[in-house]
Amino acid sequence: MRPETSARIGAAYDVALLVYAVALGAGLGLASALWMVEGDLPFGRQEAGPWHVWPQIGSRAADPYSRAILARTANIPLGAGEGLAFHATRDDAGRLLESDCVYILDGPIPPARYWTLTIYDEQGNLAGDGLESRSITSSARVVRSENGAAQIVISRAPAPGNWIVPPTSQRFEIVLRLYDTQAAGALTRFTASALPSILREGCFS
Amino acid sequence: MNPFSRFAFATLCGLVLAIITHLATILMIPLFSERHAAARLAESARLENAKLIAGPGHETWLPRHDPAIAVAACAYDLAEGPFRFTAGTNAPFQSVSLHSRGAGAFFAVTDRAAINSELDIVVMTPEQRNQVIALRALQTETDAEPKEQDPAIEVIAPESRGFAVIRVLAPRPSLAGRALAAARQASCTIAPIEDLES
Numbered sequence: 001m002r003p004e005t006s007a008r009i010g011a012a013y014d015v016a017l018l019v020y021a022v023a024l025g026a027g028l029g030l031a032s033a034l035w036m037v038e039g040d041l042p043f044g045r046q047e048a049g050p051w052h053v054w055p056q057i058g059s060r061a062a063d064p065y066s067r068a069i070l071a072r073t074a075n076i077p078l079g080a081g082e083g084l085a086f087h088a089t090r091d092d093a094g095r096l097l098e099s100d101c102v103y104i105l106d107g108p109i110p111p112a113r114y115w116t117l118t119i120y121d122e123q124g125n126l127a128g129d130g131l132e133s134r135s136i137t138s139s140a141r142v143v144r145s146e147n148g149a150a151q152i153v154i155s156r157a158p159a160p161g162n163w164i165v166p167p168t169s170q171r172f173e174i175v176l177r178l179y180d181t182q183a184a185g186a187l188t189r190f191t192a193s194a195l196p197s198i199l200r201e202g203c204f205s
Numbered sequence: 206m207n208p209f210s211r212f213a214f215a216t217l218c219g220l221v222l223a224i225i226t227h228l229a230t231i232l233m234i235p236l237f238s239e240r241h242a243a244a245r246l247a248e249s250a251r252l253e254n255a256k257l258i259a260g261p262g263h264e265t266w267l268p269r270h271d272p273a274i275a276v277a278a279c280a281y282d283l284a285e286g287p288f289r290f291t292a293g294t295n296a297p298f299q300s301v302s303l304h305s306r307g308a309g310a311f312f313a314v315t316d317r318a319a320i321n322s323e324l325d326i327v328v329m330t331p332e333q334r335n336q337v338i339a340l341r342a343l344q345t346e347t348d349a350e351p352k353e354q355d356p357a358i359e360v361i362a363p364e365s366r367g368f369a370v371i372r373v374l375a376p377r378p379s380l381a382g383r384a385l386a387a388a389r390q391a392s393c394t395i396a397p398i399e400d401l402e403s
Contacts, residue, residue, distance in 0.1 A: 025222025079302035079313025
């Protein structure tokens with residue numbers, strides 16, 4: 001081989017390496033970024049029994065990944081001080097919530113000026129239509145027993161007391177929102193005993 | 206360098222580039238996303254009243270919206286002057302929060318902060334805030350009669366553009382109409398600095 005030819009091959013190899021490095025950087029960087037912003041918020045999640053909460057998303061302390069996800073879902077989070085939203089997709093035993101089963105929510109709800117309990121299907125749509133729906137309840141609607149505790153039954157079939165209906169989709173999500181609560185704050189640690197338990201009573205079929 | 210070590214070096218450079226691209230993308234998504242709530246609210250900047258975006262029996266693009274809450278919002282641009290957001294507080298619960306693209310939710314207040322059953326919030330840039338302080342100092346020096354006005358909550362915004370959101374609670378379906386009306390009536394105006402002296 002003549003020296004010029006091998007020099008030319010060397011230069012072509014360098015260009016190819018440059019293109020390869022840039023493509024690797026851009027491709028891997030973009031793909032991993034997009035992968036991170038699909039799905040749930042990755043950081044700042046607190047677990048309390050079956051419930052999880054992101055106490056920071058309504059404040060300046062929110063991490064960049066959460067902000068990117070909120071931006072892509074057009075979500076406007078509850079500000080720190082406005083309220084907190086607790087989410088549950090599993091029962092106390094860790095099984096996914098299913099529309100074919102009967103669940104009982106029992107236990108304390110952290111003090112708040114007002115709370116709502118709402119059920120969403122897998123796509124995040126509200127089950128039923130709005131406030132008239134049988135899939136929501138709140139501190140204004142709930143019926144309490146003599147000792148002040150509120151038991152809420154989630155079931156397809158009518159149940160006495162506080163009864164709400166799951167959506168028609170197979171899985172669902174429960175969201176408990178506390179408005180104007182002292183429980184909000186970066187230093188609060190939530191424990192399972194501060195929130196209602198979600199017990200599966202049994203399943204249809 | 207032999208061809209293999211050059212290849213390894215290029216891979217290493219690619220990985221470093223990937224980390225930079227990854228971080229830059231994550232940081233830029235909130236600033237440029239077309240899906241961001243701020244992008245959807247951009248048109249509301251010209252309105253004098255908040256634009257209803259969600260509420261009982263109302264179609265919405267907000268994900269996982271609470272049907273007991275009426276939500277209205279308006280966008281602001283502080284380049285035109287300080288932004289004043291005013292809402293009456295007759296509902297069982299209501300709150301106002303301020304958001305911007307880069308900083309996210311940067312301020313929130315409930316109706317507990319209301320004076321004479323009105324929530325009055327003024328959003329300013331740091332420079333506008335300094336001008337207001339200077340004007341007030343001048344006013345005390347000249348012993349001018351202070352204007353009779355309830356003090357507003359003054360907030361310094363991290364970015365000049367953003368939006369204010371009002372949430373009004375309807376505890377029962379029969380109160381849905383009142384909550385929607387209360388959310389829509391929140392007023393969004395530009396407050397000239399001279400008006401903020403008091």
